[in-house]
Every structure is written in structure tokens, then in C-alpha cells.
Amino acid sequence: MRRRDFLRTTSLASLGAALLPLRASAQAEGQQPNILWIVTDDQRPDSLACYNRRVSGKAESPLGFVLSPSIDRLAAEGVLFTHAFCQAPGCAPSRASFQRGMYPHHTGVYGFERTHGENDNCAPNVGEIMQGLGYHTSLFGKSGYRVFKWGPGLTWNSRGEYNAEVGFPRGGWYKEGKWERDEKTGKSVSVGTVVNYQFPDGTVRSWLEPKKGEMSAEDQQRKARTERELQIVRRLQTGTVIGGVNPMPAGKDVDGRMVAELERFLANAGKTIEMAGKKGRKVTIDCPPSDKPLMVNIGFHFPHSPVLPPKAYRERFKGKAYREPAFDKATEYARMPPQLRTIHDKMTITELKPEQMQQVIRDYYAFCAYGDSLVGKVVDAFKAHAAKAGRPWLIVYACGDHGWHLGEQGISAKFGPWDKSTHDAIIVASSDKSRVPANEAHNGLVEFVDMAPTIYAAAGADLSGKGYTHLDGFDLVAILHDPKLKRDYIIGEMDHVCGPRAYLRTKEFAFSMRTRPKSAKVSRKVKWLPDTPCEDIRWGLDAPRKDAELALYDLRADPGERVNVADHEPYLKLADWFRQKLGRIVLGDGRVEVDWDQVNVHARADFAKGAHDRRLDIPRGIVPRPSLP
Numbered sequence: 001m002r003r004r005d006f007l008r009t010t011s012l013a014s015l016g017a018a019l020l021p022l023r024a025s026a027q028a029e030g031q032q033p034n035i036l037w038i039v040t041d042d043q044r045p046d047s048l049a050c051y052n053r054r055v056s057g058k059a060e061s062p063l064g065f066v067l068s069p070s071i072d073r074l075a076a077e078g079v080l081f082t083h084a085f086c087q088a089p090g091c092a093p094s095r096a097s098f099q100r101g102m103y104p105h106h107t108g109v110y111g112f113e114r115t116h117g118e119n120d121n122c123a124p125n126v127g128e129i130m131q132g133l134g135y136h137t138s139l140f141g142k143s144g145y146r147v148f149k150w151g152p153g154l155t156w157n158s159r160g161e162y163n164a165e166v167g168f169p170r171g172g173w174y175k176e177g178k179w180e181r182d183e184k185t186g187k188s189v190s191v192g193t194v195v196n197y198q199f200p201d202g203t204v205r206s207w208l209e210p211k212k213g214e215m216s217a218e219d220q221q222r223k224a225r226t227e228r229e230l231q232i233v234r235r236l237q238t239g240t241v242i243g244g245v246n247p248m249p250a251g252k253d254v255d256g257r258m259v260a261e262l263e264r265f266l267a268n269a270g271k272t273i274e275m276a277g278k279k280g281r282k283v284t285i286d287c288p289p290s291d292k293p294l295m296v297n298i299g300f301h302f303p304h305s306p307v308l309p310p311k312a313y314r315e316r317f318k319g320k321a322y323r324e325p326a327f328d329k330a331t332e333y334a335r336m337p338p339q340l341r342t343i344h345d346k347m348t349i350t351e352l353k354p355e356q357m358q359q360v361i362r363d364y365y366a367f368c369a370y371g372d373s374l375v376g377k378v379v380d381a382f383k384a385h386a387a388k389a390g391r392p393w394l395i396v397y398a399c400g401d402h403g404w405h406l407g408e409q410g411i412s413a414k415f416g417p418w419d420k421s422t423h424d425a426i427i428v429a430s431s432d433k434s435r436v437p438a439n440e441a442h443n444g445l446v447e448f449v450d451m452a453p454t455i456y457a458a459a460g461a462d463l464s465g466k467g468y469t470h471l472d473g474f475d476l477v478a479i480l481h482d483p484k485l486k487r488d489y490i491i492g493e494m495d496h497v498c499g500p501r502a503y504l505r506t507k508e509f510a511f512s513m514r515t516r517p518k519s520a521k522v523s524r525k526v527k528w529l530p531d532t533p534c535e536d537i538r539w540g541l542d543a544p545r546k547d548a549e550l551a552l553y554d555l556r557a558d559p560g561e562r563v564n565v566a567d568h569e570p571y572l573k574l575a576d577w578f579r580q581k582l583g584r585i586v587l588g589d590g591r592v593e594v595d596w597d598q599v600n601v602h603a604r605a606d607f608a609k610g611a612h613d614r615r616l617d618i619p620r621g622i623v624p625r626p627s628l629p
Contacts (some may be wrong), residue, residue: 031293031390031391031392032133032134032135032293032391032459032460033293033386033391033392033393033394033430033431033432033458033459034293034294034295034296034382034385034386034389034391034392034393034394035130035135035293035294035295035296035393035394035395035396035455035458035459036295036296036298036378036379036382036393036394036395036396037126037295037296037297037298037395037396037398037451037455038298038300038375038378038379038395038396038397038398039095039142039297039298039299039300039398039400039401040300040302040303040371040375040398040399040400040401041091041142041144041299041300041301041302041303041304041400041401042303042304042305042400042401042402042403042404042414043302043303043368043371043399043400043403043404043424044399044400044403044404044406044420044423044424045082045084045399045400045403045423045424045425046061046062046063046066047061047066047068047303047364047365047368047369047399048066048068048071048072048075048399048425049066049067049068049069049072050068050071050072050075050076050080051075051080051082051399051425052066054080054082054441054443055082061365062323063322063323063324063325063361063365063406064320064321064322064323064361064365065317065320065322065365066365066368066369067316067317067365067368067369067372068368068369068372069372069376070372070373070375070376070379071372071375071376071397071399071427073376074375074376074379074395074397074427074429075427075429075439076438076439077429077438077439078395078427078428078429078430078436078437078438078440079427079428079429079436079437079440079441079442079476079480080425080426080427080440080441080442081425081426081427081428081441081442081444081446081476082425082441082442082443083423083443083444083445083446083507084398084399084423084424084425084426084446084447084448084450085422085423085424085445085446085447085448085490085492085505086098086400086401086402086403086422086424086447086448086492087103087104087447087448087449087491087492087493088104088110088402088492088493088494089402089403089414089415089416089417089421089422089492089494090111090112090402090414090415090494090496090497091112091142091144091304091401091402092109092111092112092113092144092145092146093107093109093110093111093112093493093494093495093496094401094402094448095143095144095145095401096109096115096145096146096147097109097448097449098398098401098448098449098451098452099125099126099127099143099145099452100123100124100125100126100452100470101126101449101450101451101452101453101470101471101472101473102123102449102470102471102472103449103472103491103492103493103586104492104493104494105493105502105585105586105587105589105590105591105592106121106470106472106590106591106592107121107122107123107592108121108592108593108594108596108602109145109146109594110493110494110495110496110500111494111495111496111519112146112496113146113594113596114146114148114154114156114596115146115147115148115594115596116147116148116149116150116154116159116596117147117149117150117159118150118599118600119594119596119599119600119601119602120600120602121592121594121602121604122147123470124161125145125147125161126295126297126452126455126456127139127161127162127163127295127297128161129452129456129461129467130295130455130456130459131162131163132467133456133459133460133461134292134293134459135292135293135294135295135459136163136164136286136288136289136292136293136294136295137161137162137163137164137295137296137297138162138163138164138165138166138265138285138288138294138295138296138297139161139162139164139165139166139297139298139299140166140258140261140262140265140296140297140298140299141166141167141168141255141258141298141299141300141301142167142168142299142300142301143165143299144299144401147159147161150599152599154596154597162297163286164265164285164286164287165283166258166261166262166265166275166276166277166283166285167277167278167279168254168255168257168258168278168301169254169257169258169261169276169277169278169280170198170254170257170278170279170280171198171248171252171253171254171256171257172197172198172246172247172248172252172253172254172308173195173196173197173198173246173247173253173254173306173308174196174198174254174279175193175194175195175196176193176194176196176279177190177192177193177194178190178191178192178193178194178208179191190211191208191210191211191212192208192209192210192211193208193209194206194207194208194209195207195208195209195223197226197230197247198247198248199247199248200247200248200249200252205222205225205226206222207219207220207222207223227244230244230245230246230247230308231243231244231245231359232244233352233356233359233360233363235347235348235349235412235413236348236349236351236352237345237346237347237348238346238347240305240306240412241305241306241307241308242305242306242307242349242360242363242364242412243307243356243359243360243362243363243364244306244307244308244363245308245309245310245311245314245363246308246309246310246311247308248310249310249311249312250310250311250312250313250370250373251310253308253310254301255300255301255302255370255371255374256374257276258298258300259374259377259378261275261276262296262298262378262381263377263378263381265285265287265288266287266288266381266382266384266385267381267385268287269287269288269289269290269385269388269389270287270288270289270290271287272284272285272286272287273285273287288385288389290389293391293459294385294386294389294391295455295459296382298378300371300374300375302367302368302370302371302374303364303367303368303371303404307360307363307364307367308363308367309363309366309367309369309370310370313366313367313369313370313373314362314363314366316366316369317362317363317365317366317369320362321358322358322361322362324354324357324358324361324407325405325406325407325408325560326560326562327350327407327408327409327410327562328562329350329410331562331563332409332410332562332563333410335563335564335567335629336551336564337514337549337550337551337564337566338549339498339499339501339514339549340409340416340417340498340512340549340551340564342497342498342499343409343411343413343415343416343497343498344409344410344411346413346497347405347411347412347413347415347497348410348411349407349410349411349412350410357407360406360407360412361406361407364404364406375397379395382395386431392430392431392432393430393431394428394429394430394431394432394436394455394458395427395428395429395430396426396427396428396451396454396455396476397426397427397428397429398424398426398448398451399424399425399426399427400424401448402414402421402422402424403419403420403421403422403423403424404420404421405418405420405421406420408420408560408561409561415494415496415497415498416498417492417501417502417503417510417512417551418510418561419505419510419559419561422490422492422503422505424448426446426448426450426451426476428454428476428477430458430477435477435480435481436477436480437480442479442480444479444486444487445486445487445488445489445490445505445506445507446474446476446479446487446490447472447473447487447490447491448473449471449472449473450473450474450475450476450479451473451476452471452473453468453471453473453474453475453476454475454476454477456468456475457475457477457478458477463475486614487614487615488506488614488615488616489504489505489506489614489616490504490505491503491504491582491585491586491612493515493586495516495519499514499516499518499519500514500515500516500518500519501513501514501515501549502515502540502582502583502586503582504578504581504582504585506616507555508554508555508556509552509553509554509555509574509578510551510552510553510555510561511550511551511552511553511566511575511578511579511582512550512551513540513548513549513550513551513578513579513582513583514540514547514548514549515539515540515583515586515587516536516539516540517536517539517543517547537587537588537591537605537607538587538588538607540579540583540586540587541579541580541583541584541587545576545579548579550566550567550575550578550579551564551566552564552565552566552571552574552575552578553565554571554626554628556626557626557627557628558626558628563628563629565627565628565629568627568628568629570624570625570627571624571627573622574618574622574623574624577618577619577622581611581616584608584611585608585611585612587605587607587608588605588606588607588608588609588611589606589608589609589610589611589612590604590605590606590609591604591605592604
């Protein structure tokens with residue numbers, strides 16, 4: 001059942017040859033289905049009325065009104081997994097994880113590293129494996145997993161892991177780096193970022209946000225005018241736009257234009273056409289051929305910052321009042337370990353005025369409602385294409401690549417080990433109701449590493465075969481039919497904003513810890529020794545307790561994760577037990593740390609091989625009755 005020993009890059013040609021018998025077997029049993037994989041960005045599951053009905057019996061979220069008719073219909077056609085968790089609360093490490101079906105401590109991607117495929121540890125992603133299974137693969141919108149061609153040296157060039165790749169067409173808001181040549185060195189250096197707001201009449205209002213020095217008076221005026229007109233609200237510490245109205249109408253922003261291009265792609269089956277790619281560039285794309293099954297991966301922007309819903313959807317939320325999440329800095333912040341305080345300090349919104357807080361929540365849910373309409377368009381176009389092609393279909397919808405806070409823990413962000421950063425939802429729907437029944441929910445713990453195996457199995461792959469030994473997850477459809485495919489906990493890890501931190505969650509407890517004394521993102525400055533485990537790899541297990549910065553929340557009494565009880569006397573033994581359980585998994589059960597600046601330099605630690613057994617055997621007597629300090 002454990003499938004994570006594959007550590008060599010597999011060429012597409014050899015992969016295809018290895019999977020030919022599997023393709024033949026799948027085609028002998030029946031047609032391979034067309035597959036649609038939808039991933040949104042920073043979307044929390046309570047933005048879906050169907051999710052809220054399953055967990056609370058009410059359509060609205062704990063904060064108030066939401067609107068999601070299209071995704072509600074999709075959920076009614078399949079199974080809603082209510083307890084799905086990402087493996088990293090940040091875009092790049094989360095996507096690197098679920099595009100390979102591997103945990104961060106197996107991919108060696110813990111943050112926003114620019115990576116490549118020349119390392120022995122870089123397993124194939126979904127696009128590559130699906131090509132080997134005979135699929136025509138396409139990627140629309142955000143990929144985000146940051147794997148590029150090796151130059152030699154790091155590049156920004158795509159590896160071409162999908163047959164067709166279309167980025168975000170411009171619409172509404174975009175930014176660009178500004179570079180100038182240094183007279184002394186002759187090299188181009190970054191001088192800042194140009195922020196652009198595009199309006200329906202074709203005008204673009206721009207200003208330079210310089211790396212050094214102050215913005216020019218003209219740019220300050222232009223920025224102030226634009227933000228006043230668009231009712232922009234920013235996170236105070238970072239300046240991130242977390243509320244406002246999109247200057248472009250619905251359908252003309254980046255997501256709307258991308259959906260229009262995907263509809264063109266499906267409508268022009270068998271043709272080669274020009275499409276609108278990222279940064280206004282045209283790209284030539286091979287549309288779906290008639291003799292192959294199709295796999296589409298679409299990565300939406302919504303509701304990622306800048307949170308700018310179109311006016312028409314913003315109007316639907318006008319006047320809606322929301323309950324603001326409770327946060328008591330005197331008690332909650334005081335009990336946070338230093339790493340979690342860092343996240344709060346950088347992402348806090350406690351200084352916003354009440355009316356601004358209401359707007360932040362309202363605009364976020366309005367943005368999700370707009371995105372829901374686009375998801376509906378994509379689903380309809382995809383199903384129509386499958387019907388015309390005479391193929392069955394499977395749809396996997398991931399509600400967010402991770403979550404988002406709307407005041408919980410006092411922040412508007414992700415990046416933390418808390419529920420609102422890591423908790424998501426997945427919907428699986430299929431034309432084959434014998435395998436994926438309609439209008440059902442699954443409340444067991446599932447992880448985002450389960451999505452890749454689900455897609456491969458639907459394509460006809462035998463997951464017990466040697467081409468899939470790297471996978472850390474399970475086929476979600478198999479989980480519905482096999483009670484043995486269950487887990488008692490989920491895990492994840494990230495190294496961004498606050499440094500290296502891993503988390504483990506059960507239905508009753510949420511635990512996290514610092515894993516490394518320094519960043520796990522390495523460079524050539526680090527001296528590696530051949531065949532030697534990662535330097536000081538046991539630090540997270542052996543360092544003084546205080547240095548490990550433990551956080552433990554008893555969800556039985558504190559579902560909002562407001563009181564860290566790791567240092568509360570009744571919970572000391574339980575917190576220490578979780579430290580050993582999680583630490584042995586992420587540090588000693590196949591941990592990989594990679595120097596991505598070089599071709600093939602990495603280290604692996606296996607001192608606790610087999611520690612990730614997906615079971616919790618907590619010793620009797622160390623779980624106290626709920627007792628918050």
C-alpha cells in the first residue's frame with residue numbers, strides 16, 4: 001500500500017512504453033474517460049453552499065451568505081469530500097505536491113523554490129503520466145508548481161509537461177517587473193514592479209512601485225485615484241489587495257478570458273488554432289484530437305489576491321452583513337509560538353475598521369460566487385465535448401490549492417498550519433454512477449496527494465505497478481469502496497513566511513512544530529556530503545522542547561484553534577507524543593532536501609522508514625479531558 005520509492009526521472013518515451021499494457025487493458029475493458037481537473041486558488045470550502053449544508057445543515061457559511069449554484073450542481077452529481085486537506089498552505093509547494101501525488105518531504109519542495117526536472121528525486125507529474133497513458137493533455141491558467149527546464153542553470157522555460165499549455169490572458173489587473181541596465185556591470189537589475197489596471201474602454205492605468213526610494217508624485221496620484229474609484233482595501237503590513245471591485249466586467253477578467261479560450265479549445269477539436277496566452281502573447285495550440293481521450297487541468301485565479309470581484313457579482317452581495325471571526329490578541333497571540341506569531345504579524349488585519357472588515361469578507365465571497373459561474377461554464381463545455389466525442393467523463397474539483405483566513409487568527413492570508421489555511425474540499429463526479437454515486441458525501445480524512453492517483457486510476461492505470469511507486473495518496477474512488485483505505489491523520493509541511501514547519505491533524509487535535517533550525521530551502525552555499533543524511537536531520541526531534549515551538553489545539557473544546565495547549569500541563573505528554581509521531585514521519589521517512597541550483601544534488605533521510613503508517617496509536621492515559629487554560 002506504500003508507494004513512494006520511485007526516485008528517478010522517467011522520460012515520457014520510456015514511461016509510455018512501460019504503461020502500454022495498462023492502456024491496452026483499460027481500452028479492452030471500455031473507453032478511457034475524458035477527465036477534467038479543476039483547481040481554484042485560495043478558496044475556502046465554506047464558500048460553497050453544498051459544503052455548508054453537509055457540515056452544518058445550512059447553506060450559509062459560519063460568517064454568512066455564500067452563493068455557489070454551479071458547484072452545488074456538480075456536487076449533486078457526485079461525491080463531496082468534506083475533510084480534504086492540502087499538503088502545504090502555499091501555492092507552489094501545494095501544487096508541486098499534488099501534481100506529483102507526493103508529500104513535500106518527498107518532493108523536496110517546501111516553499112517557492114524554482115525547481116527543475118534533472119534531479120533524481122523529480123518524479124513525473126500528472127501531465128506527463130497521462131500522456132504515457134495515451135491522453136491528449138492540456139493545462140489552462142495557473143500551474144504554479146514551478147518546475148522548469150534546466151539550462152544548464154535555472155531557467156523560466158516550461159518543460160512541456162502538457163501537450164497544450166495556455167496561461168492567463170490579460171484582463172482587469174496585472175503586474176510586470178521593470179528592469180534597467182546597470183551602467184557599471186552591464187547587467188539588467190530589477191527596479192520595481194509596474195501595477196496595471198485595465199479598463200473596458202481599453203485604457204490601462206499604471207504606476208511603478210519601486211524597490212528603492214519613494215513612488216513618484218504622479219504615480220502616487222494615479223494610484224490613489226484608481227484605488228479610490230475601485231474601493232481598494234489592503235492588508236496593512238504587506239499592502240496586499242484583499243478587497244475592491246474589478247475594473248473589467250464579468251467575463252473580461254483573467255479567469256473569464258481563460259474560460260472563453262478553453263471553450264474555443266473544446267469547440268475546435270482536431271484543429272490547430274491561435275489562442276490568447278499569458279502577458280498578451282499568442283500561442284499555437286493543438287485542440288483535442290478525435291482519436292485520443294482528453295485530460296484538461298484548469299487552474300483558476302479566483303479568489304486569490306487581488307480580491308477583485310466584477311461589479312455585477314459584487315452587487316449581489318451588497319448589504320449582506322457578516323459575522324466577523326473572533327480573535328483575542330491578549331490570549332490567542334500570547335500563547336502562539338514565535339513562528340505562528342510571525343505569520344500573524346505579517347498578515348494581520350486586526351487594524352482594519354469594521355466597515356473594511358465587512359467589505360473584505362463580502363468581496364471574498366462575491367469573488368468565489370463569480371468563480372462558481374465560470375466553473376459551471378467549464379463543466380458544461382467539457383461534458384458537451386465528451387458527449388460529442390462519445391466518451392464517458394470524470395471531473396475532479398479541488399476547492400482551493402489551500403485555504404484562506406477571513407479574520408481567523410487575526411489574519412487575511414494562508415501560510416499557517418491552522419484549519420483555515422489547510423482545510424479544503426474535493427468533489428469527484430463521473431458519468432459512471434456505479435463507481436461514483438450521485439449526491440453523496442464522504443466525511444473521512446483525505447489529502448490532496450489523493451487527486452493524482454484518482455486521475456491515473458480513472459485512466460486505467462494499475463496503481464500497484466512500478467510506474468506508480470512514488471505516490472503517497474490513494475484513489476478517491478477506491479476509498480469510497482474499500483474501508484481499509486482510510487487514515488487517522490493528515491500531514492503537511494511548508495517553509496515560507498515563518499520558516500520550516502510541519503503539521504499533523506486528526507478529527508480531534510491539530511498539532512504543528514518547527515522541523516529545522518534553519519530554512520529547508522538549500523543552495524550551493526550548503527556543503528553536501530555524498531550519501532549522507534540531511535545535516536542535523538534529527539534536530540526537530542532532539543532539540544530542546546522550547547526550540548521546536550510546539551502548537552497543539554484540542555478541537556473537541558476549541559474548534560477555532562484559539563488556545564495553544566502544548567505547554568498546558570494536562571497536555572504536555574500528548575504534545576510530546578505528537579512531536580515524535582510527526583517528526584519521525586517528515587524528517588526520517590524518506591525526507592529529501594534538494595539544492596535546486598545544481599543538476600542533481602540532494603540528500604535523503606530514512607532513519608524512521610515506515611513511520612507514516614496513517615494510524616494513531618496514542619498511548620492510553622495521555623489524552624486528557626478537554627481543559628483549556
